[in-house]
Amino acid sequence: MTAPDELADEFERSRARLRAVALRMLGSRDEADDAVQETWLRASRAGARDVESLSGWLRTILGRVCLDMLRARRRRGEVGLDELDVPTSPDDELAQAESVGLALLAVLERLGPDERVAFVLHDLFGVPFEEIAVILERSPVAAKKVASRARHRVVGARRVHAPDVEEKKRVIEAFLAASRAGDLDALLAVLAPDVVRRADRVALPSDGERELRGARRVADETRGNAARARHARVMWVDGELGAVVAPRGRVAIVLRLAIEGGRITELDVIAEPARLRAVDLAALETDLAP
Incomplete structure (x- = not known):
């Protein structure tokens, strides 16, 4: 099998996983699909002749794509109340609720782009900090600190469960x-x-x-x-x-x-x-x- 064919096969095997990661990073099905497609375009242009782990390499490319998208979104500003009354179909609502969870997204949206990428990859998908460090262009120790800070913001306000x-x-x-x-x-x-x-x-x-x-x-x-x-x-x-x-x-x-x-x-x-x-x-x- 040629290197391009091997890359294409690995991408198809990884597509669902890549989309799941992108969905939690971005919170939008359309943006997640765009991120996965951009990952394929970048990977196919670069080639993977000397890549040891194709799945990890694809995930790294996806992480960088999502990081760029999150940074661009942050520059665009916040949602307004006028967006609350935009009608959606029952199918859209169900897909939105099932895809990630609005409550989790609400907390993730409060994180900075680097924090969000680090938290999603490590805490939700178990990606090692060495790989996250490459995406964030930081040391593994710094990447771990970013993820820890994000984790505190996501779960830090929870109160010990009372009986009621x-x-x-x-x-x-x-x-x-x-x-x-x-x-x-x-x-x-x-x-x-x-x-x-x-x-x-x-x-x-x-x-x-x-x-x-x-x-x-x-x-x-x-x-x-x-x-x-x-x-x-x-x-x-x-x-x-x-x-x-x-x-x-x-x-x-x-x-x-x-x-x-x-x-x-x-x-x-x-x-x-x-x-x-x-x-x-x-x-x-x-x-x-x-």
């Missing part, structure tokens, strides 16, 4: 499910009768009230936010269970929630950029699987 964590998670998931469905009865079942909703101006329409009181008023408002709720997932918010609305995995709204007796008693809706940056977010353990 699973119950609170169930309540929040029920609230999000009812929000997506616009189900008034289900919302009333999970909201305390005297629930208070507070929101900053960025999260509200121009005529919106900064504070609402009472389950019916909060439920009526929430029913109108089904489009936003599609992008919401349970996460750690400043060490407590809360929720994040993250279209394409990019944080747009954070919900701080107080829960007592199996019902939500307070909702704090945060959308102002400065407040969002100050919130400490972390993914659930179940969101960290590759």
Whole structure:
């Protein structure tokens, strides 16, 4: 078999794995496909006559491609609330939810490009630091420090599980499910009768009230936010269970929630950029699987 044929065969064997890595690095199916295609173009142009490990070499090329894409994205800026109401098909929503997990993406989006590449490759796919160092153009020791810093940002805010964590998670998931469905009865079942909703101006329409009181008023408002709720997932918010609305995995709204007796008693809706940056977010353990 000629060297080009061997490279082509190895690329096809590695394609699914490369796409899985790119998907977690980039959070977009289209961008992941573009990154895999660019990896093939660069590899085929360079040739692989003296390469000992074709799979590792392809992964290194992919890492560099994704790093370039992440750096370019960072220069373009943040997502806005106007992106929350862009309609998506049920198939698109399912694919987006299953591909990586919006909660994990929401945390990864807060990492710098080098941190994200290092964390994804090492913590999610077990790539050795010697290989990551080549991609980042750093020493293995420096690459390890970058990954450690990223890991702390991804999981560092998690609180030791208290006995009521699973119950609170169930309540929040029920609230999000009812929000997506616009189900008034289900919302009333999970909201305390005297629930208070507070929101900053960025999260509200121009005529919106900064504070609402009472389950019916909060439920009526929430029913109108089904489009936003599609992008919401349970996460750690400043060490407590809360929720994040993250279209394409990019944080747009954070919900701080107080829960007592199996019902939500307070909702704090945060959308102002400065407040969002100050919130400490972390993914659930179940969101960290590759």
